[in-house]
Amino acid sequence: MRPPTGDYPLRLEDEHIPMVRFQNVTKRYGDLVVLDSLDLDVEEGEMVTIIGPSGSGKTTVLRMLMALEMIDDGVIYLEGEPMTHMVKNGTLIRADKKYLRRQRLNIGMCFQHFNLFPHMTALENCIEAPIQVLGLSKTEAVERARDLLDMVGLLEKSDEHPSRLSGGQKQRVAIARSLAMRPKVMLFDEVTSALDPEVIGEVTQVIRKLVDKHNLTMLMVTHQMGFAREISDRVCFFYDGKIEEQGAPEQLFENPERERTQQFLSAVLEAT
Amino acid sequence: MTFIEFLKTYGPQLANGSVTTVMQTLLAAGLAILIALIAGLMRLSHSRLIYGAATVYIEVFRGTSLLVQLYWIFFVLPLFGLSLEKFTAGFIAVGMNLGAYGAELVRGGILSVPKGQWEAATALSMSPAKMMRRIIFPQAFLNMLPPWGNLLIELLKGTALVALISVADLMFVARKINGVTYLSAQAFGTALIIYYLMSRGLITPFMRWLEGVMTRKLGKA
Numbered sequence: 001m002r003p004p005t006g007d008y009p010l011r012l013e014d015e016h017i018p019m020v021r022f023q024n025v026t027k028r029y030g031d032l033v034v035l036d037s038l039d040l041d042v043e044e045g046e047m048v049t050i051i052g053p054s055g056s057g058k059t060t061v062l063r064m065l066m067a068l069e070m071i072d073d074g075v076i077y078l079e080g081e082p083m084t085h086m087v088k089n090g091t092l093i094r095a096d097k098k099y100l101r102r103q104r105l106n107i108g109m110c111f112q113h114f115n116l117f118p119h120m121t122a123l124e125n126c127i128e129a130p131i132q133v134l135g136l137s138k139t140e141a142v143e144r145a146r147d148l149l150d151m152v153g154l155l156e157k158s159d160e161h162p163s164r165l166s167g168g169q170k171q172r173v174a175i176a177r178s179l180a181m182r183p184k185v186m187l188f189d190e191v192t193s194a195l196d197p198e199v200i201g202e203v204t205q206v207i208r209k210l211v212d213k214h215n216l217t218m219l220m221v222t223h224q225m226g227f228a229r230e231i232s233d234r235v236c237f238f239y240d241g242k243i244e245e246q247g248a249p250e251q252l253f254e255n256p257e258r259e260r261t262q263q264f265l266s267a268v269l270e271a272t
Numbered sequence: 273m274t275f276i277e278f279l280k281t282y283g284p285q286l287a288n289g290s291v292t293t294v295m296q297t298l299l300a301a302g303l304a305i306l307i308a309l310i311a312g313l314m315r316l317s318h319s320r321l322i323y324g325a326a327t328v329y330i331e332v333f334r335g336t337s338l339l340v341q342l343y344w345i346f347f348v349l350p351l352f353g354l355s356l357e358k359f360t361a362g363f364i365a366v367g368m369n370l371g372a373y374g375a376e377l378v379r380g381g382i383l384s385v386p387k388g389q390w391e392a393a394t395a396l397s398m399s400p401a402k403m404m405r406r407i408i409f410p411q412a413f414l415n416m417l418p419p420w421g422n423l424l425i426e427l428l429k430g431t432a433l434v435a436l437i438s439v440a441d442l443m444f445v446a447r448k449i450n451g452v453t454y455l456s457a458q459a460f461g462t463a464l465i466i467y468y469l470m471s472r473g474l475i476t477p478f479m480r481w482l483e484g485v486m487t488r489k490l491g492k493a
């Protein structure tokens with residue numbers, strides 16, 4: 001990644017600092033522009049849902065924020081500090097691995113296919129990083145993990161390996177595993193898309209609980225329009241690597257202004 | 273001489289030779305595993321120097337014959353001031369050769385772990401070393417076990433070549449008996465059976481057992 005072109009502050013110093021800011025973020029794969037000069041702020045405690053057609057760059061937004069891959073241009077800020085870059089000698093340079101590891105501590109991510117560690121039990125999945133990364137004692141980590149497994153309703157499955165859990169249970173363990181790191185921002189990438197319809201509710205129930213009880217900032221990609229509408233503070237409709245339209249859920253779902261949004265929503269509604 | 277008489281007479285020698293073969297196999301296997309781990313991980317490095325060094329090693333040891341490597345280590349290295357005892361030279365040559373094959377198994381095993389596992393560990397801020405040791409390698413290890421079983425049998429068979437630098441292994445003893453008695457069928461026939469029993473009677477069941485243990489440990493059973 002080149003140093004970002006254009007003017008980017010070394011840190012955000014406005015009176016009001018968003019939890020997450022994408023500033024002019026571009027991501028390409030070869031000639032394919034997947035994110036096209038994206039600007040997006042997410043406020044502390046806000047639940048922002050990303051919807052849009054397949055291939056529009058929804059997953060990429062989350063992956064770039066988690067720094068699973070590098071962006072090609074622009075800067076992402078987390079709590080006002082650069083995430084994708086770091087400050088050296090008064091300029092922004094590409095973040096090194098150590099800096100990224102520290103910044104990632106603030107973010108948790110849940111994947112469509114769970115990605116639980118198959119060689120560890122549910123509990124072990126949840127205590128692994130707190131012990132290995134945060135340096136918690138085993139007792140502390142187990143206590144924290146048991147609280148979270150209890151919160152997602154799986155305390156009695158603590159000692160089961162993922163292969164013995166249903167999809168819905170796996171995803172709930174994955175959520176507990178992320179939360180055990182006490183992140184400030186949670187990312188959910190189509191966490192119900194790989195699930196059988198009858199277990200989707202148990203996962204959305206957990207997310208609903210997080211929204212109600214915790215002051216987490218959340219970014220969620222989903223195809224469940226009803227859930228998005230019910231739970232989001234703001235909905236962003238992505239098209240071709242850009243935000244085509246965004247707004248409060250009632251407005252976006254009931255009175256979409258852009259034609260592409262209307263088309264997408266009517267196509268989705270027809271399918272369900 | 274009946275086969276029973278043959279065994280009575282030469283059994284003890286053949287047993288000694290077998291013990292040496294087992295020792296050679298164990299030591300060579302230990303070395304091969306160590307080299308395979310190091311070279312296999314080096315082949316995954318982003319540093320071109322590290323990657324290149326491992327690639328050269330693997331190419332050289334896979335691309336040339338084990339016998340020539342054995343002779344090099346035993347006969348040529350002393351000319352450069354490095355003399356090894358024949359027993360040591362024997363297992364080092366076999367271990368270095370099979371380690372080069374093992375390196376590719378290690379690399380392949382690690383790459384066979386799904387990308388999602390790496391990403392989940394990255395998202396949890398795990399350091400590369402911890403990620404490898406605690407998340408990736410345990411899963412890679414299970415994937416690697418079946419090909420390692422074959423490799424270890426190749427290694428056992430490969431140790432027969434150390435007889436050519438006069439290490440008194442099973443092959444060496446069989447050759448000696450044959451030279452003295454001309455009972456080729458008995459001498460080499462017995463060696464054949466013993467090699468077969470070692471690979472199918474010891475290595476294969478051991479690897480199966482290990483696979484079972486690991487599968488259970490990884491919670492897949």
Ligand SMILES: Nc1ncnc2c1ncn2[C@@H]1O[C@H](COP(=O)(O)OP(=O)(O)O)[C@@H](O)[C@H]1O
Nearest residue numbers: 029032034052053054055056057058059060061
């Ligand atoms: N690693 C990659 N290499 C090449 N193209 C990719 C890669 N990852 C994603 N893409 C492409 O980027 C586009 C956006 O992908 P993605 O963000 O996963 O879309 P969405 O989640 O909205 O379906 C797609 O066209 C996809 O094919």
Ligand SMILES: [Mg+2]
Nearest residue numbers: 058059060190
């Ligand atoms: Mg996606």
